[in-house]
Amino acid sequence: MTTIGDIAKLAGVAKSTVSRYLNDGSVSEATKRKIQHIIRETGYTPNAFAQSLKAKKTNIIGTIVPRLDSYAFSRTLIGIDEELKTRNYQMLISHSNLDLEQEMENIHSLVRQKVAGIILLATEITERHLEIIKQIGIPVLLVGQQHEEIPSLIHNDYEAAYEVGKYVISKGHQRIAYIGVNEKNVAVGIDRKEGFKKSIESAGDIDVQFYETNRKNEKLFSIVSEIIDTFNPSIMVCATDNIAIGVMKAIYSRGISIPNDLSITGFGGYEMAEMIHPGLTTAKFYYKNAGNLAARKILSLIRGEDTPMKTVSGFEIIYRESVRKV
Template sequence: MDINQIAQMAGVSRATVSRYFNDGYVSQEKRAAIKRVIDKTGYVPSRQAKVLRTGKTDIVGVIIPKINSASVSRMVSGITPVLNDAGYQVLLANTDNDAAREVEFMRLFSERRQVDGVILVATIFTPAHLAALKELNTPLVVLDQSLSGYSCVYQDDYEAVRELTGQVLATAKAPAYIGVLEEDVSAGEMRHRGFLDACRECGVEVPEDAQELAEFTVDSGYSCAEAIMQARPHTDAIVCATDSIAFGALTYLHEHGLRVPEDVQVTGVGDSELAQVVTPRLTTVHHHYKTSGQEAAKMLLGTMSGDDTVARTVKMAYEIVRRASTR
């Protein structure tokens, strides 16, 4: 069955049926006739035909670095209802932290015109990323990183960790830091810089063996805490770039008889659900990930509609959540 048969059965023109499916003006009488035929036949218009006719897919591609991340899931939970309410379906593209796959998805979305817009939950920007972004012919919003020339919604990671570290240093003299790959500017470079600047402002020098590089995992946090405590057993605070890393550090300290926060203070970033149930409960940074997802979706809707023609950025606020892992 096609649109011509629907028109014939409803006793209206093909153009009238087309307007009906595209939310154009159709009189109440003809609209009711078309609906009766659709209800009777179960007809669903071809998505491919609609794309050819309107140039719109009503789909937004969301490229994410990993599916099992608490922060990413909160961002997606903010994105999805905003786009759904506007009539868009969300197509998730999970890269498993594979930078090359991120580039592939951007090129796929661009070349095949499968989506009307893209939200990129970004981690790093390689030359290949920048080239793919320039070639992208669909509206784009970058989420969780700041990139000049593009619409972005990102967290204030530098100030958040700087403030958190300053609070820790009120009762600590030998801090350490467990960070992540600094090519990830927000989680890596900005958080590390915030830690170092806070230490410098307090007159605290942090040696190289008190700074470790981890993956975004509990196991990696455990291993890095072990390396730090073996190299510098008098460490009295470990500032971690993520909650997951902090959970690993807490586990190591518990297993080796070190009290938290009496002997060693521990902090994270992210305020995940586990931060409130680990022992002791974790002091951390609360980023408004869900709200940032909502803001990115609204920004993309404005771009796709043509209302927002100039790239703009939104830097999110944060909160320091003090719990029992610090003094």
């Protein structure tokens, strides 16, 4: 097994120089290229945890994820891990299972393991989050939610919802049901709804009713039945692709045709949205790219570089067969 000593001997430098390189320290460009070449040739892989015990500055980034079964979160984690590996950092994942108390404990646990920084894939930011983040003394990056006191990387939920609204109106829909989520989730529960509201303000004679479901969609069938029986919209705009897929199932169970009788849209751009029939019109977010960007941003914060407090990841509207022109 190749060691740091072996790398140093082959490169003709001291072990401390190799250690500085592996910990993102100051090394000349010529020496850096020499060490990089030898590492590639030997296939050397540094032991991140062993390094963390010896160095004041580790090459481990803690990542807290609220759900492991989420398409959005899993794609973001892939992007983070992919980018960190290219920069000689490793990712340590901590799962909170949507439990805020567990999330607080996960932050403390990662600090005890001497991570260099923490990426928090957040669904909600509370006062306790702010207190702990101020106390721990290492950089923290929020992904998916924004707070003015914490560096944040967000998806452009407001603008995406605005564009979805414009498209729905352009298709002639005037009776619209919007199915959202709890407003504790600011990005999905508030920003998407407000962006959609803004798009229809000047649209004239539009009747929109707003509804809410929980993350598990446990009451979705009854909500969909209530909407159809009492409101009878021409389209249902769903705050996530998961909600939209659940709505489609509920609609089919009543013998209703999509999009001939009722149109559907979502948000997210999940792979499943393309596989189902009809294909789901949706606002696609680039979760893996956002993960790449989050990794670069947390490393910038660790190095003390001038980093914007808010970074916005892009989106595009994917037009498929689930929406018809009225």
